[in-house]
Amino acid sequence: MTLILVPILVAGQIKTAQTQVNVIIAQAQSISITQPSVDIQLTQMAHYVSGNTSGVQTNHINVGSTTNYQISVRTESDYLSFNGGNSAIPVSTIALQATMGSDLTGSNTPASLTTIITPSVTLSSTDTIVIKNAVAEGARGYNVTYAIPATKTSYYLNKPTGTYSTTVIYTLASQ
Amino acid sequence: MKKVVNIASFAIIVFAGSVASAQIATGKSASTTLNVNLDNAYDIQVGQSSVSIDMKTPNHFQQGNDSGKQTGHVVVSSNTGYEVKVAAETELLNNGTAIPVSTVTVTPTLGAYKGAGTAPTVADVTLTQNALAVGTEKTIIAKNSGETKREYDVVYAISAEQANQYLNKTTGVYSTKVTYSLYAK
Numbered sequence: 466m467t468l469i470l471v472p473i474l475v476a477g478q479i480k481t482a483q484t485q486v487n488v489i490i491a492q493a494q495s496i497s498i499t500q501p502s503v504d505i506q507l508t509q510m511a512h513y514v515s516g517n518t519s520g521v522q523t524n525h526i527n528v529g530s531t532t533n534y535q536i537s538v539r540t541e542s543d544y545l546s547f548n549g550g551n552s553a554i555p556v557s558t559i560a561l562q563a564t565m566g567s568d569l570t571g572s573n574t575p576a577s578l579t580t581i582i583t584p585s586v587t588l589s590s591t592d593t594i595v596i597k598n599a600v601a602e603g604a605r606g607y608n609v610t611y612a613i614p615a616t617k618t619s620y621y622l623n624k625p626t627g628t629y630s631t632t633v634i635y636t637l638a639s640q
Numbered sequence: 641m642k643k644v645v646n647i648a649s650f651a652i653i654v655f656a657g658s659v660a661s662a663q664i665a666t667g668k669s670a671s672t673t674l675n676v677n678l679d680n681a682y683d684i685q686v687g688q689s690s691v692s693i694d695m696k697t698p699n700h701f702q703q704g705n706d707s708g709k710q711t712g713h714v715v716v717s718s719n720t721g722y723e724v725k726v727a728a729e730t731e732l733l734n735n736g737t738a739i740p741v742s743t744v745t746v747t748p749t750l751g752a753y754k755g756a757g758t759a760p761t762v763a764d765v766t767l768t769q770n771a772l773a774v775g776t777e778k779t780i781i782a783k784n785s786g787e788t789k790r791e792y793d794v795v796y797a798i799s800a801e802q803a804n805q806y807l808n809k810t811t812g813v814y815s816t817k818v819t820y821s822l823y824a825k
Contacts, residue, residue, distance in 0.1 A: 498672040508679035510717045514755065514788045525672070545676060559674070611674055615756035621678055622719050622760070622786040629676040636669040 494530045496637040499523075505559070505611055507621050516615040524566040524606025528599075532639040535597040536607075539636075543590045545629035554624065556588040556631050558617035563595050566606030574602060582607070592636060599640075681719050684822040687712040693744070693796055695806045706797035712751055713794035714781070714820055721784040721825035724748075724792070725777035726770065732814035739809060741772045741816050743802035748780045751791030760787045767792075777821060784825065 503519045506512060526536060538561060544551040562585050568574045577600035586593050596607060611633075613621070691707045694700060714724060726746050731738040747769040753759035764785055770778035781792060798806070 494668060496668065496670045498670045500672060502673045502675065504675045504677055506677050506679075507719075508677060508681065510681040510683040510719075510788070513681055513719055514717060516756075519674075526670075540674075554676075559676075613676070617757070618788070619755075619757050619760060621676070622788075623721070624678060624719075626679050627677075629678060631674050632671050633674050634669055634671045638668075 492531050492639065494532070494534065494637050494639070495528070496536070496635060497527045498635065499525055499527055499606070503611055505613055507613070507618070513618045513621065514615065516613050516618055518610050518612040520610065521564075522609045522611075524569065525609035526563075526566075526596075526607040526635055527569060527604060528602075528607070528637060529604045530599075530601050530637065530639070532601050534599050534601070535594055535638055535640045536599075537592040537594045537636050537638070538586060538588070539592045539634050540588050540590050541632040541634065545631050547625070547627060547629050552624070552629055554620050554629055556590070558613055558620045559588045560612045560614060561586045561588055561595065561633075562610040562612060564608045564610075566608045568602070569604035569606050570602075572603075576605065577602070588631070588633070595635075597640065678719075680824065681717070682722070682822050682824065683717040684724065684820055685715040686820060687715060687791075691796055693798055695798065695803070700798075701803050701807060702800065704798045704800040704803045706795050708795070709749075710794045710796075712754075712791040714748065714792040715754070716781070716790050716792070716822060717755070717788040718786045718822065718824070720786045721764075722782075722786065723779050723823045723825050724781035725779050725821045725823065726772065727777045727819055727821070728772040728774050729817040729819065731774060732816050734810065734812045734814040737810055737814075739805055739814050741774055743798055743805045744772050745769055745797050745799065746772060746778075746780055746818075747795045747797065748792045749794075751793040753787070753790055755788035755790070760785060772816075772818065774816075782825065 500522050503522055505517055505519045540556045543555055545554045545556060563582050565576050580599040581597050583595050586595050688710050691710055693705055693707050728741040731741045748767045750762055765783040768780050770780050
């Protein structure tokens with residue numbers, strides 16, 4: 466006996482396969498600083514007379530957050546460091562001025578209208594909120610200018626020349 | 641007779657190099673290094689470009705005369721302690737006729753503070769009256785600490801003792817150029 470095997474195709478039916486697609490949603494947050502080092506010059510008399518700024522640091526703060534968020538800022542010390550030790554110059558002589566920056570995802574997503582930016586924060590070693598009520602977004606930049614106002618330049622008189630530094634720390638938190 | 645004292649000034653500016661360092665972090669917090677590059681800076685200005693002392697009445701020739709107070713005549717900005725010195729370019733000259741410039745004294749007094757914020761201490765300032773000299777700088781202001789836009793008022797004077805040096809001279813304008821120089825202290 467001969468068995469003849471004939472494939473049978475049923476019109477309208479094709480092979481099927483299935484897989485399950487899982488989207489795992491978890492909180493994810495990141496913050497980075499675009500410019501690792503920022504300078505303010507006090508090298509000309511006009512700087513001492515009128516104060517000076519770092520100029521605008523474009524998209525200085527770069528944030529991504531799956532939740533609404535706020536950002537606070539502090540310095541590592543209440544005084545600028547000089548030659549490996551603390552100087553007598555307080556970091557409160559410097560103001561941080563933040564403004565809305567760019568959407569950094571490439572999608573030109575407009576900034577949240579709920580975001581509140583504190584226009585000027587006096588630097589200190591205590592966390593101070595600079596941005597709050599920001600809506601979750603993929604990658605958002607904020608511009609920052611560091612400024613020594615004219616009323617604070619007297620702290621820099623009668624000091625050894627050189628570079629006075631501090632580390633400015635930005636912290637991202639869900640809101 | 642009339643003498644005109646012309647005033648000129650210049651500034652000494654010193655620059656030095658600066659150092660920058662870098663630090664960055666990502667995650668829930670991130671940081672940047674903020675540097676303030678501080679360097680010496682100096683500026684001196686003279687408020688009045690021309691100052692006159694009249695010698696034209698009998699009283700002037702007997703008791704001398706002065707320019708009156710020149711308010712804000714010398715304006716100093718310095719991030720360190722400083723000295724201001726004054727010198728004359730020539731004797732007082734009028735068409736080749738000379739009168740010793742040493743007959744004129746310069747007397748500074750503390751003026752207004754025009755810088756920002758609270759006026760700094762002036763307890764460490766020393767003001768000295770000096771006679772002008774040709775080519776020799778005389779210190780009239782010395783201050784141990786820096787400040788911005790500190791004004792000094794100045795009086796130029798011919799004393800009674802020196803007034804007779806102006807007798808028997810052709811009438812006219814006798815003038816010299818006076819230069820103030822700023823030095824770091």
